[in-house]
Amino acid sequence: MPSTSAHRLAGEVDVLAFDIFGTVVDWHGSIAREIAALHPQVDADAFALAWREGYRPAMARVMSGELGWTLIDDLHRMILDAILPRFGLGHLDEAARRQLNRAWHRLAPWPDVVEGLQRLKRRYTICTLSNGNLGLLTNMAKRAGLPWDCVLSAEVFRAYKPDPATYLGVAKVFDLPPQRVMLVAAHHDDLAGARACGLRTAYVEREIEFGARRPKDVSPQPGNDLHSRDLLDLADQLGC
């Protein structure tokens, strides 16, 4: 549903920065599929949720100074080591753990993503803005065919979202005022962090981010500049 305001906004933005986990790739489905294939006896849905649940507390330990700066690959590994025994997988050896931890480099994009990004890239500079590390994001993009113009990460800014250094960091990299950068994300707290820094925001519905059994409330919330079903709808709204 292209609107007058979306049309005007389209020309007032130069860079689209994308959240990745949940917004661009389906972490729940991808992790659950890997676990189900490797360890059919494990509750794959619960395993994926448990791994992801450890993510925010782990980042909080870094941001509080309790842990030094840590890449997401290493946080994922710490969480993995902690949850494996709970799922009867405490016997996995180092090689198996390393291989499983790389599942986050192999997350599959939502079906609309590749075509949506290709269309958006014609008009905008498109980049990642993820707490994932550069290597993870690059491997993921290469495997999935995500055509980023630039891979930006918490690793570049030495801070995780929602630290303002990340949102303002994108604007600084491109030497732009914050309002010429738009964050695209499926999470209102991430969008709120960007908005507080002066960025534009576009919400993307990802109703089954946590699995088909746990639909999210994806109804529009005030404050975001755009609300889109998926990246094809976002491209439509922005006239791409």
Added chain:
Amino acid sequence: MPSTSAHRLAGEVDVLAFDIFGTVVDWHGSIAREIAALHPQVDADAFALAWREGYRPAMARVMSGELGWTLIDDLHRMILDAILPRFGLGHLDEAARRQLNRAWHRLAPWPDVVEGLQRLKRRYTICTLSNGNLGLLTNMAKRAGLPWDCVLSAEVFRAYKPDPATYLGVAKVFDLPPQRVMLVAAHHDDLAGARACGLRTAYVEREIEFGARRPKDVSPQPGNDLHSRDLLDLADQLGC
């Protein structure tokens, strides 16, 4: 000329990191053309050389601590301000200086580059490793169609080449031992820096980097793993 050693090496490397100024893009020709078009009375060849000559001393001032961390965009601007009067252009206003300084974002690739990178990208992760800043490198890539998997820069590592933090930084980003990363560059000092850190090295002949009137000696030198005429030749040697 594919050789047995190149063939073996091809499978022992995962990431190709490219120097940019001179190796991938023709800074001398591009800058000279911009100056010639804007200010036909100026010696465009001398202007391009003077601008580039200020580059190493400016970086040295940063690395010595005399200047704080500075993006190449800002170093280019400092050098530009210093040389303009010498070329009778001291009257240029702020807007004209800003516009001219962005010429470094608009450098044209050598004719073999786009096809060469597309071929190399099929087999390798290809990234930049340049002292240029992320915004400059991204704008350049978008304009020229350079299909990087990842844009890496001195800006990410907070050190300029040949600081070991840059070469080792690439290996660290991709969680690889240094010997699985190859630096591709037209400058022996850059390659020597990478080699000292354990990276593989590929030299690229860019005989007219400093203009057709000043051909460089591009004869093979010992120490590099590969010596290539251009990126198509490099792709041939690596079987891409």
